[in-house]
Amino acid sequence: MARPAAEEQQLGALGLVTVLLGAFLPMLDFFIVNVALPTIDRDLAAGPAVLEMVVAGYGIAYAVLLVLGGRLGDTFGRRRLFAAGAVAFAVTSLACGLAPTAGTLVAARVAQGAAAALMLPQVLATIQATTTGHRRARALGRYGAVGGISVVIGQVLGGVLVSADLFGTGWRAIFLVNVPVALAAAVLALRAVPESRSPHPARVDAAGTVLLAVSLLTLLVPLMEGRAVGWPLWSWLMLGAFPFAAAAFVVVERRAERAGQVPLVPPSLLAVPGMRRGLAMGLPFFTGFGGFMFVVAVALQQGLRLGPVAAGLALVPMAVGFFAASLTGPRLVSRYGSRTLTVGALLQAVGLVVLVITFLRGWPGLGPLDLLPGTALAGAGQGLVMTPLFRVVLADVPVERAGVGSGVLVTTQQSGLALGVATLGTLFLSLAPAGALGMRNAVALVLVLQLAATGVVALLSTRLPRTVR
Structure with a gap:
C-alpha cells in the first residue's frame, strides 16, 4: 500500500507559491466583476437580473461543486486536478472575455465557477497532505492572507483594468488577464507541486x-x-x-x-471540535464580508459617483491593513492562541463603527481619504480573523481526509460570501432609492448588520481552545 504523500515529498517554496496562485485567482474573480457591472450593462444591454447572474452564476457553481472537487482530488490526485482546473479556468476566462452577449457571458461565468471548484480544494488539501508542523501553520496562514486580500485586490484591480481600457478591451480585460496567469499555474504545478491523494479514496x-x-x-x-x-x-x-x-x-x-x-460530507468530520467551531465562526464572518464588499462597491460608484479607479483606491487601505495583519497573524497565534481571533473581531468592529459614523456624517461628499481610518481598521481586523481561522478549522483534520475537509471549508467560505451578496446585497438594493440620502442610510444599516455578525464571531472565538496548533 502506498504511503501518504506527506511522507514522501514536502511542498517547497515554489510549490507553495503555485498553489497559492491557484487560490488567488478564483477568489479574485468572485469580486473583480463588481466594479465592471455598470460597463458590462452598457456594452451588452444586460439588465439588472442578468447582471446579478453574472455574479451569482459564478458563485453558485463554485459553491455547489467545491466538495465534489475535493473528493475528486482525493481519488485522482490533487496535483493532477489542480493543473486540470487551472487549464479549465484559463479557457473559461477566455470565454468570458470574448462573450458576445450577456447570455453567453452568464454561461461562461457558470463554467468558470465550475473550473474554480475543481482547482481550489486541491490547494488546502495539498498543504494539509504535504506539510507538517510549523511549515503547515505558516502555509495555512498565507492561504488565509491570500484568500482575504484577493477579495479587496479584485475590486481595486477591476477598477484599474476597466478604466485603462487596454487595447480597447474595456471590461473584458478583467477576464482576459486570468488566461496567462492560470496557464502558468498549471505548468508550475506539474513541475513544483508534489502529487498527493488519499490512501483510501472513496467513490463519489x-x-x-x-x-x-x-x-x-x-x-x-x-x-x-x-x-x-x-x-x-x-x-x-x-x-x-x-x-x-x-x-x-x-x-x-x-x-x-x-x-x-x-x-460527501461525513457527519463524523463535522464532529471534529476545530472543524465544528471554526465553521460556526466562518459562516457569519464570510457572510458579512461578502455583503460588505458588494455593498461598498455599489455605494462608492452609484451613491458617491466615484469612477472605477477612485472606487478601487478607496479600498486600498483595507487591503494594506489586511495584508499587514496577515503577515503578523501566524506569529500572534503561536504566542497568544485563539485570543488573536477575538482581538481581530473586536478591531474589525471598531472599524465598522468608524465607517458607520463616516457615512452618516459625511455623505454624499465623501472621498477615498475620508474612508481611510475605517477601512484600514476593518481590514486589519479581518486579517487577524481570516488568517488563523483556516488553521483552526483544519488543525485536527486527519491527512487522509484533507480533501473533503478542505472542500467543506471552502464551500462554507464561498457559500458565506454568496449568501452575503444575496442577503445584505439584496437588502441594500431594496432600501436604496435613487436619492443619495436613502442610499446613505442603507449603507449604514448593512454595516450595522455586519457589526452584529462580527459580534457573533468575537463571542464564538472566546469558546475556542486557548492554544491553536
Whole structure:
C-alpha cells in the first residue's frame, strides 16, 4: 500500500507559491466583476437580473461543486486536478472575455465557477497532505492572507483594468488577464507541486452530491435573483424547498456513514471540535464580508459617483491593513492562541463603527481619504480573523481526509460570501432609492448588520481552545 504523500515529498517554496496562485485567482474573480457591472450593462444591454447572474452564476457553481472537487482530488490526485482546473479556468476566462452577449457571458461565468471548484480544494488539501508542523501553520496562514486580500485586490484591480481600457478591451480585460496567469499555474504545478491523494479514496457520493447541489441552489438562486425579477412564485417555491432538501442531505449522509460508506460530507468530520467551531465562526464572518464588499462597491460608484479607479483606491487601505495583519497573524497565534481571533473581531468592529459614523456624517461628499481610518481598521481586523481561522478549522483534520475537509471549508467560505451578496446585497438594493440620502442610510444599516455578525464571531472565538496548533 502506498504511503501518504506527506511522507514522501514536502511542498517547497515554489510549490507553495503555485498553489497559492491557484487560490488567488478564483477568489479574485468572485469580486473583480463588481466594479465592471455598470460597463458590462452598457456594452451588452444586460439588465439588472442578468447582471446579478453574472455574479451569482459564478458563485453558485463554485459553491455547489467545491466538495465534489475535493473528493475528486482525493481519488485522482490533487496535483493532477489542480493543473486540470487551472487549464479549465484559463479557457473559461477566455470565454468570458470574448462573450458576445450577456447570455453567453452568464454561461461562461457558470463554467468558470465550475473550473474554480475543481482547482481550489486541491490547494488546502495539498498543504494539509504535504506539510507538517510549523511549515503547515505558516502555509495555512498565507492561504488565509491570500484568500482575504484577493477579495479587496479584485475590486481595486477591476477598477484599474476597466478604466485603462487596454487595447480597447474595456471590461473584458478583467477576464482576459486570468488566461496567462492560470496557464502558468498549471505548468508550475506539474513541475513544483508534489502529487498527493488519499490512501483510501472513496467513490463519489452521487446522492449526497445531488442533494447538496439542490440545497445550495434552492437557497442561493432565489436570494440572488428574486429581487431583480420581482420575487415571482418560483423564487418562493425554491426557498420553501430549501429546508427539505437540506434535511434530506443530512439524512442521506448519516445513513451512508452508518452503512460504512464515505459520504460527501461525513457527519463524523463535522464532529471534529476545530472543524465544528471554526465553521460556526466562518459562516457569519464570510457572510458579512461578502455583503460588505458588494455593498461598498455599489455605494462608492452609484451613491458617491466615484469612477472605477477612485472606487478601487478607496479600498486600498483595507487591503494594506489586511495584508499587514496577515503577515503578523501566524506569529500572534503561536504566542497568544485563539485570543488573536477575538482581538481581530473586536478591531474589525471598531472599524465598522468608524465607517458607520463616516457615512452618516459625511455623505454624499465623501472621498477615498475620508474612508481611510475605517477601512484600514476593518481590514486589519479581518486579517487577524481570516488568517488563523483556516488553521483552526483544519488543525485536527486527519491527512487522509484533507480533501473533503478542505472542500467543506471552502464551500462554507464561498457559500458565506454568496449568501452575503444575496442577503445584505439584496437588502441594500431594496432600501436604496435613487436619492443619495436613502442610499446613505442603507449603507449604514448593512454595516450595522455586519457589526452584529462580527459580534457573533468575537463571542464564538472566546469558546475556542486557548492554544491553536
